[in-house]
Amino acid sequence: MSNTSSPRRGFIELVEIRDASASDAEALSHLLQELIAAGKRSTAGDPAFVLSHYIQHPDRLHCVLAVEIDRKILGFQSLKRAHEGNPYDTPVGWGIIGTHIRPTAARNGIGSRLFTTTLSAAQQAGLPAIEAYIGERNMPALAFYEALGFRECRRSEGIICKAFKLRGAG
Numbered sequence: 001m002s003n004t005s006s007p008r009r010g011f012i013e014l015v016e017i018r019d020a021s022a023s024d025a026e027a028l029s030h031l032l033q034e035l036i037a038a039g040k041r042s043t044a045g046d047p048a049f050v051l052s053h054y055i056q057h058p059d060r061l062h063c064v065l066a067v068e069i070d071r072k073i074l075g076f077q078s079l080k081r082a083h084e085g086n087p088y089d090t091p092v093g094w095g096i097i098g099t100h101i102r103p104t105a106a107r108n109g110i111g112s113r114l115f116t117t118t119l120s121a122a123q124q125a126g127l128p129a130i131e132a133y134i135g136e137r138n139m140p141a142l143a144f145y146e147a148l149g150f151r152e153c154r155r156s157e158g159i160i161c162k163a164f165k166l167r168g169a170g
Contacts, residue, residue, distance in 0.1 A: 017117055020063040020076060025050040027073045028065075031102050038103040040138070054078045054098070059086075061095065062121035066110045075101035077114035079121055079130065088133040089156075094163070095122050095130035099144070106140065115148055122166060130164045 020028065025047040032045025043049075054063050054076070062079040078098045082090035090096050097118065099111050122130050132145045136158050150162035 015069050015071075016067050017064055017113060018067065020055050020065050022051060022055055024065060024073065025055060028054070028076055028100075031073055031075070031100060034103055035100060040103065040140075041100070059083055059096075061125050061127075062118055064114055064117050066101075066105075066114055068105075073102070074105040074108075075099070075110045075114060077111070077118050079118050081125065081127070082131070088131070088161070090131045090133070090161075091129070093128060095125070095127040097130050097132050097164075099132075099141070111144055112148065119164075119166075127166055129166060132162045132164075134160050134162065136160050 028050045029045050029047045032041060032050065035041035036045055054060070057078075057080055059080040059082070060078065061081055063076060065076045066074045068074050077100070080096045082088070082092055082094045082096050084092055086092075086096065088096055099114065101110050118130075130150075131153065132141070132150055134141045134145065136142075136155075142160060142162070145162045145164075148164065150164045152160055153163040154161045
């Protein structure tokens with residue numbers, strides 16, 4: 001029996017999970033545009049949006065990238081602290097998570113690998129919970145967050161919010 005195994009179909013080899021920087025805005029914008037074209041996102045995704053909403057957002061706690069062996073960004077995940085009046089009505093002090101995976105890289109465990117570092121950042125920040133704000137028709141995202149341990153906590157028109165409660169957080 002051989003010690004080597006052939007990669008599964010669609011296997012993607014990650015080189016690293018790393019922090020996002022301003023120089024990544026253009027590449028992340030292209031990734032978001034791919035999601036828009038695939039019908040998986042409906043809001044803006046230009047470089048200025050990426051900088052202001054993810055990389056340089058004043059409530060940002062964490063924004064990490066998954067990078068493939070050829071240096072292509074496969075996805076990213078952001079974590080912000082919710083403040084009064086946030087656009088999602090997430091409880092104040094909780095984390096707000098956003099996960100964005102390139103359509104051609106979906107279902108390869110990239111989001112789960114990103115969440116490992118995001119969860120660590122949430123714990124270090126002392127967050128009591130993390131909330132995902134998901135369109136009710138986005139079945140892949142609903143299933144993804146459910147598999148990570150997020151559970152439905154509230155609904156509004158067209159939206160399902162799922163929360164991940166952190167142990168030991170107050």
